[in-house]
Amino acid sequence: MLNLNQIPSTPKFFGRRKGRVVRKAKQFLLENMLPQIRVTPETNFDAESLFGSPKQEVCLEIGFGDGQHLFGQALKNPKNGYLGVEVFQNGVANLLTLISGIKEGDNLPDKVDVCEYNVQNIRVFDDDVRLLFKAIPDAFFDKVYLLFPDPWPKNKHASRRFVNSENLKEIKRILKSGGIFRIATDHPVYKKHVLRTMHQNSDFLWTAKCGDDWRKEPSDWVKTKYQQKAIREGRRPVFFDYRKV
Numbered sequence: 001m002l003n004l005n006q007i008p009s010t011p012k013f014f015g016r017r018k019g020r021v022v023r024k025a026k027q028f029l030l031e032n033m034l035p036q037i038r039v040t041p042e043t044n045f046d047a048e049s050l051f052g053s054p055k056q057e058v059c060l061e062i063g064f065g066d067g068q069h070l071f072g073q074a075l076k077n078p079k080n081g082y083l084g085v086e087v088f089q090n091g092v093a094n095l096l097t098l099i100s101g102i103k104e105g106d107n108l109p110d111k112v113d114v115c116e117y118n119v120q121n122i123r124v125f126d127d128d129v130r131l132l133f134k135a136i137p138d139a140f141f142d143k144v145y146l147l148f149p150d151p152w153p154k155n156k157h158a159s160r161r162f163v164n165s166e167n168l169k170e171i172k173r174i175l176k177s178g179g180i181f182r183i184a185t186d187h188p189v190y191k192k193h194v195l196r197t198m199h200q201n202s203d204f205l206w207t208a209k210c211g212d213d214w215r216k217e218p219s220d221w222v223k224t225k226y227q228q229k230a231i232r233e234g235r236r237p238v239f240f241d242y243r244k245v
């Protein structure tokens, strides 16, 4: 007999999947370039086959937005492998623009080959990261980045916040022992939410020893689009590094 509890439920996503019209160059990149670096829940999660060569560190960025941080990290650290996850199609297209240099108004080539670009250590899952968790083996990542997640500041929306016990269970599982989970936020409600939720969780330890460790950008930081918006609008971002116990 059918057991309803055995049917995997699709998590509800509350953000935006599509925005403004995707213009010609971005549409071209989504159709021709994304399939070359796309990861799916059926992908074999072996770091070497995923990235085409052994990697020093393997990192995950959840909700990479326009991709500046993901691209910047991958450019600075060619020996590492980066898996970026983003639901918002225009954000994924922007990352492809950063990697390929192909912009609106350029003459589009007949085809693209990611092997010809400088940055070859990025892979992308263009959907909700929660749909990918099951495919990722235990202790796969050295670092997980969650940068400026949607804050959902109203109490009635608190259950939508990404930092919650269910997702933390998965983050803990896919991180190596001693691996880092980095959360950045500029929202006062989310700052408190992170501190409270992570404090109650015995799987992670906050690495900060003094105020500068969370008020200042980490040394290996690359600015994100949301961070720059927050600074322009007078909000102060904070950076929390948690180590998996």
Ligand SMILES: C[S@@+](CC[C@H](N)C(=O)[O-])C[C@H]1O[C@@H](n2cnc3c(N)ncnc32)[C@H](O)[C@@H]1O
Residues within 6 Å of the ligand: 015, 016, 062, 063, 064, 065, 066, 085, 086, 087, 088, 091, 127, 128, 129, 130, 146, 147, 148, 149, 150, 162, 224, 225, 226, 227
């Ligand atoms: C506020 S934006 C921040 C983007 C980027 N990290 C930055 O700092 O510029 C949050 C992003 O997370 C993405 N996001 C939210 N939940 C997600 C999920 N479950 N899986 C993948 N992406 C998600 C959203 O689509 C959105 O682009």
